[in-house]
Amino acid sequence: xxLGMSVSAFTILHVVISLVGVAAGLVALVGMFSSNRVDxxxxxxxxxxxxxxxxxxxxxxxxFTPALAxxxxxxxxxxxxxxxxxxxxxxxxxxxxxxxxxxxxxxxNVFVLVVQAFQKLPFLQPLAPTQSEPPFVVTQVAVxxxxxxxxxxxxxxFHPAAMAR
Numbered sequence: 001x002x003l004g005m006s007v008s009a010f011t012i013l014h015v016v017i018s019l020v021g022v023a024a025g026l027v028a029l030v031g032m033f034s035s036n037r038v039d040x041x042x043x044x045x046x047x048x049x050x051x052x053x054x055x056x057x058x059x060x061x062x063x064f065t066p067a068l069a070x071x072x073x074x075x076x077x078x079x080x081x082x083x084x085x086x087x088x089x090x091x092x093x094x095x096x097x098x099x100x101x102x103x104x105x106x107x108x109n110v111f112v113l114v115v116q117a118f119q120k121l122p123f124l125q126p127l128a129p130t131q132s133e134p135p136f137v138v139t140q141v142a143v144x145x146x147x148x149x150x151x152x153x154x155x156x157x158f159h160p161a162a163m164a165r
Contacts, residue, residue, distance in 0.1 A: 021048030025106035103151035
């Protein structure tokens with residue numbers, strides 16, 4: 001039992017929160033390209049992504065795993081993004097810190113989504129049963145490159161204060 005739920009029910013809740021975070025994060029990222037803060041989507045993305053990481057630590061843990069490392073790193077970059085947006089109001093370098101933190105947190109969620117897809121989806125699992133096979137590696141490298149490019153583009157384009165003048 002986790003928080004009064006079976007492990008199975010908690011897993012479903014964790015996955016739903018994660019998928020909400022990814023969807024809201026993609027909306028927030030697209031908003032960055034036009035300097036649109038899309039405040040509600042951004043708040044949903046940040047909250048769901050924090051909850052995704054936090055709930056990940058509530059599963060039974062027998063040893064430190066790569067998933068726990070990603071969760072911990074995600075919380076660090078989310079803390080920076082939250083500070084940049086809600087404490088420092090995107091002032092100075094905090095704008096870039098916010099964008100980078102948000103994009104990296106979204107990337108981590110998508111990275112884990114790809115891992116889970118290759119582990120759980122019957123049509124993907126045979127392609128990379130150990131997750132060291134070329135289809136998995138190529139997919140993860142492609143996701144990394146896509147997010148690096150999108151992140152650079154978002155940092156360049158996201159200037160909401162300039163648009164407000």
